[in-house]
Amino acid sequence: MDTPALCVDLPTLKKNIGIAAAYCRDRGVHLRPHFKTHKCTGIAKMQLAAGAIGISCATLDEAAALTRAGIRNVLLTSPLVGTSKLDRLGKLLTSAPDLLVVVDHPTHVTQLAELCAARGYKIKVLIDFDVGQRRTGANGLFAFEEVARCVSDCKPLSLCGLQAFAGQIQHIESLDERTVRAQAVVERMLAAVAVLKVLGVQYPIVSGSGTGTAEFDLSSGIFTELQLGSYVFLDADYEALEWRDGGDLTPSLFVMTTVISGNQKGFVTVDAGTKALVLGTRGSRVFTGPFCNAVYEPAGDEHGSVTPIGSTPMPPVGALLPLIPGHCDPTVNLYDKLVLFDGARVVGYLPVDGRRAGSYSNLHLSSETVCA
Numbered sequence: 001m002d003t004p005a006l007c008v009d010l011p012t013l014k015k016n017i018g019i020a021a022a023y024c025r026d027r028g029v030h031l032r033p034h035f036k037t038h039k040c041t042g043i044a045k046m047q048l049a050a051g052a053i054g055i056s057c058a059t060l061d062e063a064a065a066l067t068r069a070g071i072r073n074v075l076l077t078s079p080l081v082g083t084s085k086l087d088r089l090g091k092l093l094t095s096a097p098d099l100l101v102v103v104d105h106p107t108h109v110t111q112l113a114e115l116c117a118a119r120g121y122k123i124k125v126l127i128d129f130d131v132g133q134r135r136t137g138a139n140g141l142f143a144f145e146e147v148a149r150c151v152s153d154c155k156p157l158s159l160c161g162l163q164a165f166a167g168q169i170q171h172i173e174s175l176d177e178r179t180v181r182a183q184a185v186v187e188r189m190l191a192a193v194a195v196l197k198v199l200g201v202q203y204p205i206v207s208g209s210g211t212g213t214a215e216f217d218l219s220s221g222i223f224t225e226l227q228l229g230s231y232v233f234l235d236a237d238y239e240a241l242e243w244r245d246g247g248d249l250t251p252s253l254f255v256m257t258t259v260i261s262g263n264q265k266g267f268v269t270v271d272a273g274t275k276a277l278v279l280g281t282r283g284s285r286v287f288t289g290p291f292c293n294a295v296y297e298p299a300g301d302e303h304g305s306v307t308p309i310g311s312t313p314m315p316p317v318g319a320l321l322p323l324i325p326g327h328c329d330p331t332v333n334l335y336d337k338l339v340l341f342d343g344a345r346v347v348g349y350l351p352v353d354g355r356r357a358g359s360y361s362n363l364h365l366s367s368e369t370v371c372a
């Protein structure tokens with residue numbers, strides 16, 4: 001095979017999908033997996049077949065790719081702003097009227113209300129609540145209540161619940177510390193849920209969570225659905241955490257590389273650099289095989305070094321080395337397709353069809369346009 005290539009161990013992927021589906025089913029919590037991890041409608045369909053109630057996504061491009069693939073019950077987890085985005089949302093709603101969107105400020109509510117007035121839509125809305133990540137989300141309970149009241153008072157909008165994603169704690173290594181921090185998040189969320197009930201939303205959707213806090217969030221009793229993303233691939237950053245039940249998840253994603261040079265003492269050079277593999281905070285290692293105990297570091301745009309540890313032999317020139325990416329989401333975003341493996345056999349391909357889907361077609365660019 002040509003390298004570098006983004007590959008998936010299919011049995012492990014299916015196992016991970018099944019584990020999370022079973023955890024959620026057993027605790028009576030819905031799973032709405034996050035598409036930003038794999039951007040692949042083929043995998044989204046596997047997650048739905050395993051029992052997911054819908055799919056979460058981060059961008060309009062992703063939502064469009066999901067809708068084109070016939071996938072419904074999509075939640076867009078980032079607020080949308082500006083004429084261009086709202087116009088695209090309007091078009092999308094004609095084919096996906098059940099799309100759920102989030103808002104975190106009265107400005108978002110005004111823009112959605114204008115869209116509804118112009119096109120006669122009704123839009124389902126969650127209030128995004130900042131639970132410490134300081135990215136999006138209403139900042140504090142007063143702000144949350146203000147936005148929730150705006151939505152509640154706006155007839156074409158339907159206030160369905162809240163979203164709270166604690167991104168800041170997903171990668172804390174210690175299980176005890178993650179649990180304590182996740183408990184504190186749940187306490188903040190309880191107050192926000194109470195606000196929604198006062199506003200008449202008796203059974204609010206409470207959406208959020210990530211792979212790192214899923215074990216705790218599932219038993220917290222507050223989430224009605226989890227937006228887990230990375231669990232399907234379990235990258236090197238997540239693999240390094242301390243787990244309880246989540247330890248059953250194992251890495252399924254790897255970048256296949258070839259050793260192209262072996263003239264240095266202590267390491268070899270592979271054909272995968274920063275354009276092929278995105279590292280997180282905890283590095284990367286060889287996935288499996290005789291060189292399994294070896295660590296990878298980028299050595300430029302197109303190259304990387306692999307250093308065997310202890311008694312691990314030095315891989316020869318020409319050896320194929322599968323590497324677990326440090327961070328799965330941005331690594332997937334570098335590729336057009338996933339090569340599916342079962343053991344050592346290639347069993348198929350899946351397009352990464354949610355990867356910037358639509359952004360080029362929107363520009364109406366062709367090679368002539370660029371040359372002119």
Ligand SMILES: Cc1ncc(COP(=O)(O)O)c(C=O)c1O
Pocket residue numbers: 034036037077165167170208209210211212227228229230231
């Ligand atoms: C809003 C939101 N929900 C869920 C997730 C999934 O998190 P994870 O990949 O840690 O499971 C993310 C990931 O960044 C996210 O931004």
